[in-house]
Amino acid sequence: MARPALFRIWRGNPEGGAFQDFKTEVDAGMVVLDAVHRIQAAQAPDLAVRWNCKAGKCGSCSAEINGMPRLMCMTRMGQLNLDMPVVIEPMHAFPLIRDLVTDVSWNFQVKKKIKKFKPRTPDAPDGTWRMRQADVDRVQEFRKCIECFLCQDVCHVLREHRKYDEFIGPRYFVYTAALEMHPLDTESRIAGLKNDHGVGYCNITTCCRQVCPESITITENAIIPLKERVVDEYFDPFRKLLRIIR
Amino acid sequence: MAEYQTLSYDVLVIGAGGAGLRAAVEAAASGVKVGVVCKSLLGKAHTVMAEGGIAAALANVDDRDNWRVHFADTMRGGQYVNNWRMAELHAREAPQRVRELEAWGALFDRTGDGRILQRNFGGHRYPRLAHVGDRTGLEMIRTLQDHGIHSGMQVHMECTVLELLLDGGRVAGAFGYDREKGHFLLWKAKAVVLATGGIGRAFKITSNSWEYTGDGHALAYRAGADLLDMEFVQFHPTGMVWPPSVCGILVTEGVRGEGGVLRNSLGKRFMFDDIPDAYKNQTADTEEEGWRYTQGDKNARRPPELLTRDHVARCINREVKAGRGSPHGGVFLDIAWIKERLPNAAAHIQRKLPSMYHQFKQLADVDITKEAMEVGPTTHYMMGGVRVDGDTQMSSVAGLYAAGEVAAGLHGANRLGGNSLSDLLVFGQRAGWHAAEFAKANSQGSIDERIPDQAAKDSLAVFERGEGGENPYLIQQNLQEKMQSLVGIVRLEAEMRQALGEIEGLKARASRAGVAGHRQYNNGWHTAMDLHNMMIVSEAITRAAILRQESRGAQFREDYPKPDPEWGRHNIVVRKGPDGMIVERKPVAPLPEELKQVIEEMK
Ligand SMILES: Cc1cc2nc3c(=O)[nH]c(=O)nc-3n(C[C@H](O)[C@H](O)[C@H](O)COP(=O)(O)OP(=O)(O)OC[C@H]3O[C@@H](n4cnc5c(N)ncnc54)[C@H](O)[C@@H]3O)c2cc1C
Ligand code: SF4
Ligand code: SF4
Ligand code: FES
Numbered sequence: 001m002a003r004p005a006l007f008r009i010w011r012g013n014p015e016g017g018a019f020q021d022f023k024t025e026v027d028a029g030m031v032v033l034d035a036v037h038r039i040q041a042a043q044a045p046d047l048a049v050r051w052n053c054k055a056g057k058c059g060s061c062s063a064e065i066n067g068m069p070r071l072m073c074m075t076r077m078g079q080l081n082l083d084m085p086v087v088i089e090p091m092h093a094f095p096l097i098r099d100l101v102t103d104v105s106w107n108f109q110v111k112k113k114i115k116k117f118k119p120r121t122p123d124a125p126d127g128t129w130r131m132r133q134a135d136v137d138r139v140q141e142f143r144k145c146i147e148c149f150l151c152q153d154v155c156h157v158l159r160e161h162r163k164y165d166e167f168i169g170p171r172y173f174v175y176t177a178a179l180e181m182h183p184l185d186t187e188s189r190i191a192g193l194k195n196d197h198g199v200g201y202c203n204i205t206t207c208c209r210q211v212c213p214e215s216i217t218i219t220e221n222a223i224i225p226l227k228e229r230v231v232d233e234y235f236d237p238f239r240k241l242l243r244i245i246r
Numbered sequence: 247m248a249e250y251q252t253l254s255y256d257v258l259v260i261g262a263g264g265a266g267l268r269a270a271v272e273a274a275a276s277g278v279k280v281g282v283v284c285k286s287l288l289g290k291a292h293t294v295m296a297e298g299g300i301a302a303a304l305a306n307v308d309d310r311d312n313w314r315v316h317f318a319d320t321m322r323g324g325q326y327v328n329n330w331r332m333a334e335l336h337a338r339e340a341p342q343r344v345r346e347l348e349a350w351g352a353l354f355d356r357t358g359d360g361r362i363l364q365r366n367f368g369g370h371r372y373p374r375l376a377h378v379g380d381r382t383g384l385e386m387i388r389t390l391q392d393h394g395i396h397s398g399m400q401v402h403m404e405c406t407v408l409e410l411l412l413d414g415g416r417v418a419g420a421f422g423y424d425r426e427k428g429h430f431l432l433w434k435a436k437a438v439v440l441a442t443g444g445i446g447r448a449f450k451i452t453s454n455s456w457e458y459t460g461d462g463h464a465l466a467y468r469a470g471a472d473l474l475d476m477e478f479v480q481f482h483p484t485g486m487v488w489p490p491s492v493c494g495i496l497v498t499e500g501v502r503g504e505g506g507v508l509r510n511s512l513g514k515r516f517m518f519d520d521i522p523d524a525y526k527n528q529t530a531d532t533e534e535e536g537w538r539y540t541q542g543d544k545n546a547r548r549p550p551e552l553l554t555r556d557h558v559a560r561c562i563n564r565e566v567k568a569g570r571g572s573p574h575g576g577v578f579l580d581i582a583w584i585k586e587r588l589p590n591a592a593a594h595i596q597r598k599l600p601s602m603y604h605q606f607k608q609l610a611d612v613d614i615t616k617e618a619m620e621v622g623p624t625t626h627y628m629m630g631g632v633r634v635d636g637d638t639q640m641s642s643v644a645g646l647y648a649a650g651e652v653a654a655g656l657h658g659a660n661r662l663g664g665n666s667l668s669d670l671l672v673f674g675q676r677a678g679w680h681a682a683e684f685a686k687a688n689s690q691g692s693i694d695e696r697i698p699d700q701a702a703k704d705s706l707a708v709f710e711r712g713e714g715g716e717n718p719y720l721i722q723q724n725l726q727e728k729m730q731s732l733v734g735i736v737r738l739e740a741e742m743r744q745a746l747g748e749i750e751g752l753k754a755r756a757s758r759a760g761v762a763g764h765r766q767y768n769n770g771w772h773t774a775m776d777l778h779n780m781m782i783v784s785e786a787i788t789r790a791a792i793l794r795q796e797s798r799g800a801q802f803r804e805d806y807p808k809p810d811p812e813w814g815r816h817n818i819v820v821r822k823g824p825d826g827m828i829v830e831r832k833p834v835a836p837l838p839e840e841l842k843q844v845i846e847e848m849k
Contacts, residue, residue: 013766027489027490027491028489028490029488029489029490029491029492029609029610030489030490030491031491031492031609034491040719040769040770041717041719041720041723042719045717045718045719045761045762045763045769045770045773046761046762046763046764046768046769046770046771047769047770048766048767048768048769049769050286050287051455051456052286052290052291052292052294052295052455052456052457053294053295053455054455054492054495055295055492055495055496055605055609056601056604056605056608057294057295057381057383057384057601058286058289058290058294058295058455059290060286060287060290074608074609076608076609097426097766097767098766098767099767101767103426104287105403108287108288108395108403111392111395112395112396116392116393116396117350117351117392117393119349119351122349127345127349128345128348128361129348129360130359130360130361131353131356131360132356132360133355133356136353136355136356139353140353140378140379143353143378143384143385143388144381144384146294146384147289179351182351182353184351185351
């Protein structure tokens, strides 16, 4: 069932660029990344694209396909309407390096600002801990994150309002939640969330949750509970008083 | 004169997978200045893809387990050409290294009493693999990454090392480029740790990513270090075979550990047909016993699907060749059948093997809770690599260390599943520690600027040839096809000699490779440079495989189908000579008496 298809791929660098059309054959079961590789090998050897695992595990191949933030390696040609050109663009929320590759280094800097894991003293004399699977489940959901940054790409606080200095984005709310809800962790990151990390900017549009390739329930399971913790800490009158006396 | 930026470190770690990050964490903790270089973004190295688990004799699930059993299993799996000292240290230290991950925030699946859960895997006598569903590698790399960014190490992401720099007989740094701008960089260092992973891209069907072009192997070779065991390339028995675009993507052994079975087109469990003598005592006699084993019955023995990878891969190959394969040239791997035994089997499978469920559903339209998967062998892991000292991980070049998949010795002729992630931790830690000690004891070596100048010139020549040059992607594809068909799972001298001829031709083409455009994030240019490493590695594999005239572990010679006891006492060393590659036998270091006894007891 091979058939030709038209791909409209963004080519360019920070100075500017344009869409370029490529025609290539697509076969049964192919994913968008295969088509991009086929074009790269035969028609555009210098086409810039990131990838590693080709199995949805590393989060390298993020792009916008027909306007939707997706992993190229997990988007099958069969899911797309091939009577129309398949439009592939780099993520919009980050500065372009070249073609489909963007500069995502901001994300790595953000992570450094979040206080690291600090475990309680071990439970057993041999230096180990005991945790129930049920208590671990919740955090394991967050730790599935492959750092594809698609949620960051789609979030309007970053994409449109460009609040890079005041807002850490959904990926890092998930990260913060994973630490805060870690059964062994003893650190508090609530002040940071409120004051520096901008959890208040999130108005729960759920756009991030909808694009997450790992199906992490970003809003309901991570962001809302974090918001509640901020409220408890800062707006509960009793706690407020406590904070003042301390 | 080439233009480049110069940076200075005490210890430079090349690679940010499990081995590189663990080494960097250790070196940084001992107070030296550490730089890390990696080709991809941080957290995307191959380690992220590991699925099944980390082998460590924690004895949480079966208290009969201990380091001695793990040691004996590793040696048996490697068919006794392993570096025994590495196998010993690995078995002794893995539990401590895994617990340390937990202290840094890793969250493994739990036992009923709240400890780290362990699962069955091929060749391991007891349930031994600490895991998180089937995304253990992600848990491991993220833990090391998140811990590491607070340790003071400096990470240079998306930079590729082209050449190691030497001062006489010792290492003095490395030279490379950044992908983003295409600018050159020179890293001065007192000690260098190679942690560059494997070589799988030299073959057509592989579970490995673009990064696996054997850079570390080739860098070490060019620097004059010895390579060891290059003939031992692991073909994992279960890769996806359909659709074509996902051919080679791994299907974790965890599927079989959880009760998945292999069948041919006649519906037969063909793995019962051929059980090697060394494993007869440990293998189930009946399907019933095998099932009980996967469900944790301590009196049952493991099903033959959990024999070592080399053996399972060959059995699958045999079924397909005999015309008993699946429609797309593999065999059937069935986990759905467990619904006959377990209530809520579908939910159980989704919880135990979430990413496999996802992968098949999304990429092949197969629901593994309902239907069998089609699977076949895929190039997976390189047992061979840089020859290192078992204790310190230093190579035959002073100040140059190697850890993880790029180093050789631990796994011998065949690696057991789960023994790689533990390898990364144990020997990453050791390499990091010893490299830091070396850096403290030595001053910075001097840099001969002619080397970076030449490397820069060679790499820019790709642009001078431009579009008129050979297409680098095409050369890479041709090499992969030749290695797959001529130096693959079943090997013959005549075919391998033919491969050597092909490699010579491809080398000549690689030196004429050209790409248009400029240096900014140009994948074509990067591929053109990777080719040289792939050629060295392919040649080394082929030459070593020709010399070893026997079948052992991952090396299967159709013209010498039996193991030869004489070869069982030898490794093969490859190194650079004045007129090309030198390939020679080297006796395996004899085992000390006490370890010999351990092996005897466990037989
Ligand atoms: C799909 C899959 C599943 C697996 N499952 C398991 C499992 O369940 N259990 C197990 O034990 N093992 C498993 N393995 C094997 C294991 O994952 C790998 O062997 C291991 O992760 C290798 O780790 P490493 O640290 O040596 O190298 P990698 O993690 O591959 O890291 C290599 C690093 O070196 C860098 N690098 C390479 N060349 C250069 C260069 N020239 N310049 C700069 N940087 C460079 C790369 O960018 C990368 O950062 C699996 C492998 C695969 C492919
Ligand atoms: S829910 Fe919040 S974090 Fe997610 S996209 Fe909307 S505003 Fe951004
Ligand atoms: S939370 Fe989901 S979308 Fe966001 S980075 Fe992680 S995996 Fe990607
Ligand atoms: S290549 Fe790894 S997620 Fe797409």
